[in-house]
Structure formats: structure tokens, C-alpha cells
Amino acid sequence: MEKKPKEENNKKKNVPALPWMRNPIDITDIDQCPISCVPFLDPRLGGALQNMRFTSLFPVQVAVWQETIGPGSFGRDLCINSPTGSGKTLAYALPIVQALSTRAVKCLRALVVLPTRDLALQVKEVFEALAPAVGLSVGLAVGQSSIADEISLLINKPKLEAGICYDPQDLSQDFGSSVDILVATPGRLMDHISNTNGFTLEHLCYLVVDETDRLLREAYQSWLPTVLQLTRPCSDTNFPLCENLTSLGFGSLKTIRRFGVERGFNGKSCPRLVKLVLSATLTQDPSKLAQLDLHHPLLLTTGQNRYQLPELLRSFKVMCESKLKPLYLVSLLQGLREEKSIVFTSSVESTHRLCTLLKFFGDLQIVFKEYSRLQHQSERSKTLTAFRTGKVQVLVSSDAMTRGMDVEGVRNVINYDMPTYIKTYIHRAGRTARAGQTGQCFTLLHKDEVKRFKKILQKADQDSCPVHSIPSESIEALRPMYTSALEKLRRRVEAETHGKRKRKNKLSTVSGHNRKAD
Template sequence: MDESKKRVPHLPWMRNPVDIDLFDERPLSLLPHLDRRLEVALRKMNIESLFPVQVAVWQETIGPGAFERDICVNSPTGSGKTLSYALPIVQALASRKIRCLRALVVLPTRDLALQVKEVFDAIAPAVGLRVGSAVGQTSIADEISELIQRPNLEIHATLDPEYIQMEPRTSVDILVATPGRLMDHINMTKGFSLEHLRYLVVDETDRLLREAYQSWLPTVIQLTCSTDQEMLSHETVDPAFLGSLITVRRSGVERGFKGKRYPRLVKMILSATLTQDPSKISQLDLHHPLLLTSGNKRYRLPELLVSYKLICNSKLKPLYLVALLQELKGEKCIVFTSSVESTHRLSTLLKFLGELPFQFSEYSRLQRQSVRSKTLKAFREGKLEVLIATDAMTRGMDVEGIRNVINYDMPPYVKTYIHRAGRTARAGQSGRCFTLLRKHEVKRFDSMLKKADDNSCTLHSLPADSIESLLPIYSSALEKLKEFVESEARRKSSIGFKSAKGNKRKRTTHKVE
């Protein structure tokens, strides 16, 4: 089969996308309909103009024909996708002063959700909107106190008795959430409601569709679509009102779409590697979707990224990494490994190599959230030059000044390479991506990069003496690592045994009672 034919998307609406590359950066002063208060907030963030993806999305969501279609954005990491949806949503919500949950942004990880919330926090208060989070950073009780407004019974006690029966209600306009904690609130939090939801953003769409996360997506769609149906079937609804509701349904953008709620739930989905799988896309129940993409390419690397491959001896691979980091002389780097275990072992081994001329830290789900937050803060502030992590921990992460990405373990897929490389060369800055390869991996790596139309991966070499100088301490470090791994295994085994023993005692006691 011809290669070009293989790439034709199955979904017709994906075949004629809006090309983001045709848009230029635009100064805020020339952005049509921008609320003056938001312009001031953006300038406080040192933003004087919008990037092409932000201009393209703004054009489709603000002004005549605003949000007539659901928006799908396939754009490289670092191109500015977060602000591309945050800005138009905040502007759209600013026109109605009703305190209820009207916009929901769902992201796969806590760290990424907190990063996105920072963007909303910087602009939403300027127009009187409140932003909340449901990510599990604090206890669910603390989240509830932030998200839910309860009636003041002391005030209402002097009023009509009906007011005493007021239900708790959501006290934020915009919620940034992870799927698991979102479902906790849907299932357990009294007063948490999606009945007024107008905007649903699914960021990092590929990952959120790939992993079920307690069926959060069908639950959200069902809850937002059921409100009007319940109203229509309710026996006590005034027939005159029903007639006016049906008339409204037949007006505007919903004409001809029987059974859809009005105003409809607008969806925005975003990814650097947007899936073309119809079975996955269908889960989103999109309304006349419009695809915005870069150069009609499914896989797109940052424009100012330079790629390098470094062929190394398998047994000495950690030393190649150290020598490369020494050569980079303190520039901010993220080192990617293939697993949490690999991240932990590599970080431990580097510690056993003694004093190194760079500060580094592990960043993985083995650590508590408070530890990860401190590590990321130190990395952002430049107190750490090197972060050793997995794909899951850093997907979507935006840290200013990352000059280099190093693939310690070769990425298994082109999507993985794009998401890793996208941590650098962001927002118009240049960056480099180095991949350490064993000889047998070179051919597969080159073939993978062709899918991203990247044929310019340069071979990088290190001075032989930079490796040799590390050999005397390497054997000792490997021995220490072996002892450390064995010690950890014994400790985990002991903890597991005690836990199982304790559970057995509890079960026995329960039977006796």
C-alpha cells in the first residue's frame, strides 16, 4: 500500500484541518474582542503577543460563530496549548456573573493539573472568576471546603423556612481536575454538580482516552446531557415552558440536532500526538469537530529542536550519561528512563559515584507528593540542573529554561519521543535532544524518527578520556548499588510479610467476634 494512503485519517473531519502554521504571532493590542482586563493580566505575565496556536483557537472561539463546533488541537509540545483554551474560556465565562461550575479541565496527572491551574489563576480573577482544583494534593475534606459553598443557617433561620432547605452548591466557576479525584467528588461530595457545565477540556487526550480512570468520561458526558432530558420528562413542568424550551432548542447552532442540550456542552481536546482511532475519538461524542493542526502532520517536533544520537557501550552506559552531563556544564536537563525502577536505580547509582559537577534528583511516583513538589520547585529555580524521571511524570510539564532532553533509555514509540523532546525548545526557544543507543538499537531508532519527518539526527561523540576517567570508581559504585537493591528487596519483603500477618490477625479476630 502506498505510504501516503496509509496516513489518510479514517474520520472525514480530520482530512481537511485548519493549518496552525498559516497563523502568525499577534500582539495583544491587535487581538479582536479581547477583554481589557484580560489584556492587563496577560501583560503582568510578561505576555505581549499570542503564539500561532493561540491565535488560531481564538479565531474559532471568540466573536461571530463562537464555539459553534467542538475544537480539536494537535500541536507540538511547547507551542502554547494551555493558554489557547484557557483564554477564550475565561473570556466567555466573564460575561455572566453566576457562581457555579461552568468549565471543567481534566488532565492525567496531578503535577500537570497544578501547572494548568497556575495559568487559570493568573487570568481568571481579573474578570471575577474563581478557579478550583480536584487533584488529591490535599485531603478530600479540604478540597470540599474550597469547592462547595454551604448555606449559612444563622442567616437563613430568620427568613422563609424554604431557604433553610437550600442545598450546598459549587463555589468555583472553573475546575481543574484529575480523573480519579473528579470521580470521588461526583460520587461522594454533596452539592457537587455538573448540571451547569458549559465547557469540557480534555488535555493530553491520547493518554486520557487510553486509560479508563474509573469511566470518568462517559460519566461526565452522561451527567451533563441528562439534565434537560430529566426536565422534559418531569410531570410538573409547565407545558408552556416546555414549548418555549423546544423552540429554543431549534434555534441557533443546535438546529437539526434532536436531543442535544441547549446551550450544549462545548468540548476542547488537545494533544501533541492526537489519536486518529475512530473508536477512541467516538468516546468524546464530539459536535461537528474542527481540527487545528500544524502543517497537516500528525507527528511534529518543535521547530528549533536539534536531535543527536550517542552510541555507547552497553556495560558503560551510565558513564556515557555522566560524561555527557559534564560536557553540558550545568545546563538544565531532563533525563528520561523507561520505568520507575530504572529511574530509581540510575539515581542511586549516580549518588554512589561520589561528588559530581552537577546537582541532580530523582523525580518519580515512588516519592511522596510533597517531595516531588520540592524537587520540581528546586529544578524550576535552578538549584537542580538535572531531573531523572519517567514519561508519566513529565508529560506536559512546562519548566522554563530546559536546554536539553536526554533519552537514557530509547523511547519505544515515536509519540514517546515527541513528548520527551517537547520538554525543551518550547515557546520559540531552541533546545537539544540526545538519545543514548546501543548498537543494535540504532536502526530501529532511525526508522522511528522518520515517522516524525526528522532525518537530521546528528551523531554525537564524547572524548574517550571522559569515560575512562570514571572507570576507577564505577566498579565500586556498582557493588554498592547491588547491595542497596538487595537491601531494599529484603525490607519490602519484610514489610509485606508483616502487613499480611496483620491482616490475618484482623480476619481471625473478626471471626471470633
């Protein structure tokens, strides 16, 4: 049997299995549009955009506008596959705010779900820059504060008079939403669905699933099937609503109805739930996309390749000796002077070790900070603020920063550890060259990694990646400091390991005493 050419096989592998993904709208065929020329744009939102220093909508924003407020009129669910930094957040925030502004009803009508707190905070800022202009309010549910504090901001509780007994069932009907739009992480969203009186999705009109591939890859307490069931009309007999919700832990039919499956306003039916799903690396897996229950979906994408790098990004490889890798990083950062840069490592442990080592180098005249999930949320927020305002020039980060985070003015991304997958490379590199700006991505490699790195870039149709040379004399000049820093790092690691072991033994002792007491 004759074998098919390898190229032909590769082409077939790249063909999406779902028919609607084979004929997408190509965003690259769309031009930017000046704010003054955007059709049907509410003048109040035009003013808000100007306050945000926007003069034009980017192509992805124009494309989504056309399919929502324009001729498309939210008739289909949208899947948006567009490079990082292309403007996807505003692409969905603007039409949703405009659509909600046409109906003066105070209830939760738009829900945006994101995988991380930091990303949710960033998206909320975009909505908050737009929504007040048309009288809408935005809420946040991410677990950064106590759930009681969140409830006080999200829910209007009924006023109770002293000395009067109230029926709890009647009271539940008097709770109301304080927000029109909610930006949430899946875990905290499920907390409110399960436990918060007055929290209902019965009026929900728009569901945004941002960073879709990550949210579909991780279950997050079955948040997606729960939301879809709670927003499906009771009249939809194709889905065994009550049985499914009961299996997810929502109890009786009475409890289910309290959460709002009777969709509508004052007896009138609610429009269907419109879904917008987005990613820079949108999955083509039919089984994963099926979870979203999309309505006549339309794909908006940039070109035929699923993996797209920012148009104005320049990629470089830095060849280095494995044992001297930190020296090459320091020399590279010194050459970049005070440009805002993010250094990515392969794990939170590597981030912590590298940051500790850099501190022992002495005065490098570079202000850098660690950023990873090992830190408390408040500490991460302070670090990010310092980085945004320029007080910190270099952020050393795990992949906590790779998804969607937008920090203005990042000129360089440095892969201290080579990414294993093209997805990771795209999301890391996408922290620079955003919104029409230029940027550089450097990847430190030793000779055994070159072939694998080339294969990764080829998946994004990038065949060339020039070498950025580090002068050997700059490496030699750093050697004495490096030797001293390594010794200090060794002592620090030993001390930290000893401290962890001591705390673990103490916990074991306390646990043993408790068992004896029982």
C-alpha cells in the same frame, strides 16, 4: 494480482478515517499576533497577559481565539493537535476566561480534565494568572489534599441556625459552587460527582479534555460517559439518561436530578456543552473519538503529519557501550555544564536505580534529583520547585514528566533509555524547545538500537539525527569511580530487597493472626 507500491500503501495508512480530520486548519499558516492587536480581547486580560510576560499570542493561540471569541464564536467543538511547548494551555484558557467573564453567575461553568496531578497543578496556575482579572475563581480537584479540604474550597454550604430542623432535600438546593472553573483529575472528579453535596455540572458550558489520547486510552472510572450524561439536557430523548446513569452507579432518578441534569439558569436553557480536546499526538481512531460525542468538530493541526517535533529542537544520538552507559551519561552531563536537563528512563525502577548509582559517583558537581510516581506527591512538588528555581540542575525521571509538564529554561532532554514509540519520543523531547526557545534532545543508543531508533524518527519526518561524540578519555577517567559506585549500588539494592521482604513477611504474619482471631 499486481501489488500496489509500498509508498502508496503508506499514504493510505496516514489518511484519517474521519472526513472532518482530512481538511484541517493548518496552524503553521497563522502568524503570531501582538497582544495589543488581538481582536475583542478584554483589556483586563490584556494586562494579565503582560504580567505573565506575554507580548504576542502564538499561532495555536491565535487559531483557537479565531474559532472561539473571533468569527467562530464557539460554534464547533475543537480538536487541537499541536507540538508540545506550542502554547496549547493558554490557547484554551484565554478564550474560556473571556467568555465566562461576560456573564456574572457564580457556578461551575468550565471543567478541565487532565491525567495527572502535576499537570493539573500547572494548568491551574495558568487559569489563576488570568481569571482574577475579570472576577472569576478557579478550583482544583486532584486528591493532593483531603476531600473534605477540597469540598470546603469548592462548595459554599448554607448557613444553619441552631435548634431548627432542616429537610436534607431542601438543604441540597442551597449549596452553591465557590468556583467558576475547575481543573481536575478523573478519579477525584468522580469522587465529587458521587459524594459531594452541591457539586453539580448542570451549568457546565465548557469541557476541556487535555492530553486526550491518554485520557481516552484509560477508563478512569468511566468519567467521560458520566460527565457527558450529567451535562445532557433531559429533553434529549436520543440518550437513555436515567438508565445509563443508574448502570454507572448513581442510583435513583431523584439522586440523578440532584447532580444536575436539568441544565440552565433560572429556568432558561443552558447553551450546549462546548468541548475542546487537545494533544501533541491526537488519536485518529474513530472509535476513541466517538466517545467524546463531538459537535461538528474542527481540527486545528500543524502540517499533515500527526507527529510533530518542536520547530527549534535539535536531536542527537550518543553511541555507547551497554555496560558503560552510566559513564556516557555522566560525561554528557558534565559537558552540558550547569544547563537545566531532564534524563528519562524506561521505568520508575530504572529511575530509582540510576539516581542511586549517580549518588555513589562522588562529587560530580551536578545537583540532580529523582522524580517518579514512587515518591509521595509532596516530595515530587518540592523536587519540581527546586528544579524550576535552579537549585536542581538535572531531573532523573520516569515518563511521569513526559506529558504536558512545562518547566521554563530546560535546555536538554536526555533519553537514557531509548523510547519504544514515537509518541513517547515526542512527549519527552517536548520538555525543551518550548515557546519559541531552542533545545536539544540526546538519545543514548547501543549499535543494535540504531535501526529501530531511525524508524521511530521517520514517523515524525525526521530523517537525519547526527551523532554527538563523547571523548573516550572522559569515559576512561570515570571508570575507577564507576567500579566503586556499582559495588555500593549492589549493596544498596540487596539491603532494599531485604527490607521489602521483611516488611512483606511482617504483614503476612499480622494478617495470619487476624484470621485466627476471626
